[in-house]
Amino acid sequence: MKKKLMAILTVMALCLSLAACGNNSTPASGQETAARDTAQSTEATGSTENDNSSQAQENSTQVQEEEKNKVAKDGADMQTEDKSIATRIPMEGGTKINMYFGDTLITGVLNDSETAKALIEKLPMTQHMSRYSHDFCGVTEELPYNEDDVHYGWLNGDIDYALNAPYFTILFEDEDVSEQYGYQVNIGVITCPIADIAALQGSYDVRIELAAEETESKENVMEESSKDKVVSDSKSVAVYFSRVGNTEFPEGVDAISSASLQPDGGNIKGNAQLIAEWIADEAGCEIFEIVSEEAYPADYDQTVNLARNEQSGGVRPSLISSLEEPEQYDTIYLAFPNWWADLPMPVYSFFDEYDFSGKTIVVFITHEGSRFSHTIDTIRELEPEAEIVEGLAVRGGSVKDEEQDIRKWVQENR
Ligand SMILES: Cc1cc2nc3c(=O)[nH]c(=O)nc-3n(C[C@H](O)[C@H](O)[C@H](O)COP(=O)(O)O)c2cc1C
Numbered sequence: 427m428k429k430k431l432m433a434i435l436t437v438m439a440l441c442l443s444l445a446a447c448g449n450n451s452t453p454a455s456g457q458e459t460a461a462r463d464t465a466q467s468t469e470a471t472g473s474t475e476n477d478n479s480s481q482a483q484e485n486s487t488q489v490q491e492e493e494k495n496k497v498a499k500d501g502a503d504m505q506t507e508d509k510s511i512a513t514r515i516p517m518e519g520g521t522k523i524n525m526y527f528g529d530t531l532i533t534g535v536l537n538d539s540e541t542a543k544a545l546i547e548k549l550p551m552t553q554h555m556s557r558y559s560h561d562f563c564g565v566t567e568e569l570p571y572n573e574d575d576v577h578y579g580w581l582n583g584d585i586d587y588a589l590n591a592p593y594f595t596i597l598f599e600d601e602d603v604s605e606q607y608g609y610q611v612n613i614g615v616i617t618c619p620i621a622d623i624a625a626l627q628g629s630y631d632v633r634i635e636l637a638a639e640e641t642e643s644k645e646n647v648m649e650e651s652s653k654d655k656v657v658s659d660s661k662s663v664a665v666y667f668s669r670v671g672n673t674e675f676p677e678g679v680d681a682i683s684s685a686s687l688q689p690d691g692g693n694i695k696g697n698a699q700l701i702a703e704w705i706a707d708e709a710g711c712e713i714f715e716i717v718s719e720e721a722y723p724a725d726y727d728q729t730v731n732l733a734r735n736e737q738s739g740g741v742r743p744s745l746i747s748s749l750e751e752p753e754q755y756d757t758i759y760l761a762f763p764n765w766w767a768d769l770p771m772p773v774y775s776f777f778d779e780y781d782f783s784g785k786t787i788v789v790f791i792t793h794e795g796s797r798f799s800h801t802i803d804t805i806r807e808l809e810p811e812a813e814i815v816e817g818l819a820v821r822g823g824s825v826k827d828e829e830q831d832i833r834k835w836v837q838e839n840r
Contacts, residue, residue, distance in 0.1 A: 520535035520536055520537050520538070520614065521535065521536045521542070521546055521614075521636065522534070522535050522617075522636070522637035523535070523536055523549065523614070523634055523635065523636060523637060524634070524635055524636075524637050525596075525632050525633070525634050526632060526633040526634075526635075527555075527562075527623075527626050527630045527632055528630055530622065530626060531618070532596070532616055532618055532622060532623050533616065533617045533618045533637065534585055534596075534614050534615060534616040534617055534618075535614050535615060535617055536585070536613055536614035537612070537613060537614050539571075539572065539575055539611060539612070539613055540570050540571060540572050540575070541569045541570060541571045541572075541575065541587045541611045541613050542613035542614055544569045544570050545569055545587075545594075545613060546636070548567070548816065549634060549635055549636050550633065550634065550635035550636070550815075550816075550839070551633075551634050551635075551816050552631050552632065552633050552634070552816065552817075552818055552819065553566060553594050553631075553632045553634055554629065554630070554631050554632070554797065554819070555594070555596075555629065555630055555632050556628070556629040556630075557626060557627050557628060557629070559599065559600070560597055560598070560599035560600035560604070561595045561596055561597040561598065561599070562595065562596045562598075562623060562626070562630075562632075563588075563593050563594070563595040563596075564593065564594055564595075564632075565591050565592070565593060566587070566591075566592055566593060566594035567592075567798070567800075567802070567803075568592055569587055569592065571587065571589070571611045572611075575611045575612070576589065576608075576609060576610065576611055577608075577610055577611070577612070578604075578605050578606070578607060578608045578610070579601075579604035579605035579606075579607060579610075580597040580601060580604045580607075580610065580612070581597075581601050581615075582597065582598050582599065582600075582601040582620055583597070583598060583615045583616050583620055584596075584597045584612050584614075584615055585597075585612070585613050585614040585615060585616065586610040586611060586612050586613060587610070587611045587613050588607075588609055588610050588611075589609040589610070589611070590608075590609045595610075596616060596623060598616075598620045598623050598624050599624065631818070631819075631831075661711070661754055661755050661756055661757075662709050662711040662755060662756065662757035662758070662759060662840075663711055663712045663713070663714055663749070663755045663757075663758055663759070664702040664703075664705040664706040664709065664711055664712070664713045664714070664759040664761070665702065665713075665714045665715075665716065665749070665758055665759065665760045665761070665776070666696075666698045666699050666701065666702035666713070666714075666715055666716065666760070666761040666762065667698060667715070667716040667761075667762040667763070667770055667772055667773050667776070668695070668696020668697065668698040668699040668715075668762075668763065669696055669722060669729065669763065670694055670695060670696035670699060671696060671699065671715050671717055672717060672718050672721060672722050672772065673721055673722045673723070673724055673729070674721045674724060675694070675724045676724055696763075697763065697792040697820070697822040697825040698761040698762050698763055698790070698791075698792050699715070699761075700825055700826070700829075701761040701790050701792065701820060701825065701832055702715075702759070702761045702790075704829055704832050704833050704836070705759045705761070705790070705832070705836050706759075707833070708833045708836035708837055708840070709757075709759065709836055709840050711759070714747070714749050715747055716745060716747060716762075716772050716773060716775075716776045717745060717746050717747040717772075718743040718744070718745060718746070718772040718775070719743065719744040719745065719746045720743060720744075733765045733766060733770065733771070734766055736771040737765070737766055737768060737771060741771055742771060742774055742775045742778060743771055743772045743775055744775070745772060745775050745776065745779065748779070749779075749780060752780045752782075755785065756785055756786065757785065757786045757787075757788060757840075758782060758785060758786070758787045758788070759788045759790065759817070759836075760773075760787055760788065760789050760790065760805075761790040761791070761792070762790075762791060762792075763791070763792045763793065763822065764791050764792065764793035764794075764796045764797070764798070764799055764801065767796050767799035767800070768799065768800070768801065768804065769801055769804060769805070774808070777805070777808040777809060781809075781811075782809045782811075782812040783809070783811030783812060784811060784812070785812050785813070786812065786813045786814075786815060787805060787809060787812050787813070787814050787815065788815040788817045788839070789801065789802060789805060789814065789815065789816060789817050790817040790818050790819075790820065790832070791817075791818075791819050791820070792819075792820050792821070792822040792825060793819060793820075793821060793822065794821065794822055794823065795821075797819040798816065798819050802814060802816055815839075817835065817839075818831070818832060818835055820832065
């Protein structure tokens with residue numbers, strides 16, 4: 427038995443030393459970049475020059491197979507196949523972007539990939555990102571991608587879209603060992619010193635927008651004119667739906683103990699309601715509340731269950747409030763809570779009632795972790811002829827801490 431064990435250990439040690447040998451032959455990072463570039467150009471011409479390392483790779487296949495299913499300590503998938511695929515898509519020019527981590531500006535440039543183009547369409551947008559060992563990263567909305575662009579690894583400074591979530595990520599450390607991490611599409615690079623981003627800690631709601639000269643040079647007249655609609659002299663209205671205005675609370679409800687209810691002077695206010703009030707104040711516009719004919723139960727859990735049933739049944743609750751002369755508005759700021767990763771059904775009823783073709787709808791959502799979910803896409807489907815602008819996703823429990831940011835956003839974007 428002992429002999430058998432020794433024999434197995436010897437074979438494993440041999441395999442491991444072959445794998446380590448393969449790693450030792452990997453060039454240092456500068457050379458590695460060149461090697462990746464070469465790999466990319468040879469791939470384009472159909473050459474098989476890279477095969478000279480295939481013997482070592484074959485020998486370590488067994489070990490690689492075992493490693494394939496490992497998960498890194500930050501939860502990312504670790505891959506060991508296809509190490510030679512280039513990580514950075516070459517680019518000429520590109521689209522310059524600004525990313526604001528609080529007061530710190532991280533500049534970047536996006537390439538011409540299908541994924542980057544789709545992201546550019548969404549700008550300006552706010553992306554929640556947190557610092558990890560080798561990147562700043564956050565779950566993002568799904569973007570299209572070309573299978574041929576999916577690769578392993580990165581070069582420090584890459585901006586990538588990682589398919590396994592999906593994530594928007596800025597990678598600034600660990601380029602040398604990055605080939606273990608798969609399912610990435612390179613969409614650009616940062617253009618400021620890497621030290622600027624590496625110095626940041628914690629989490630941010632990162633505002634990503636086209637750099638000023640990009641906005642100015644944008645040829646798309648449609649887009650320019652729709653941006654013009656969010657200007658101060660256009661007529662706007664701040665529309666909101668909140669649980670508070672749609673619930674009959676019994677006397678003496680303990681509003682303070684509920685994260686979704688905000689005591690405001692003697693009143694209880696909803697999170698989306700507060701946002702709409704701040705928007706109306708900044709934009710100098712009217713305010714309108716979506717009110718369902720039938721009130722939701724005062725009991726939170728009952729409301730949660732009822733909302734789910736309404737959603738699965740496609741129920742469109744009748745509304746008792748109506749927007750006077752909706753055609754007078756160019757911009758509709760809309761604030762509502764995320765309910766079951768979707769719009770509350772009375773907000774669907776609101777969209778059923780009005781046609782906002784040719785208008786701009788700026789969306790603000792309150793949530794407890796799900797952020798926008800797919801609500802932006804849903805509103806685009808409900809109002810296909812309107813320009814839908816992603817505003818801010820605000821955590822309901824801390825809405826009052828966000829007041830200044832919300833006001834600033836409206837000032838800067840109206
Ligand atoms: C019926 C219901 C469903 C909810 N579903 C979600 C959800 O899927 N994801 C999430 O992050 N928060 C969810 N929440 C939390 C609310 O989005 C959050 O409390 C919000 O700030 C409430 O805003 P309001 O005060 O304007 O109603 C849900 C709340 C309710 C009442």
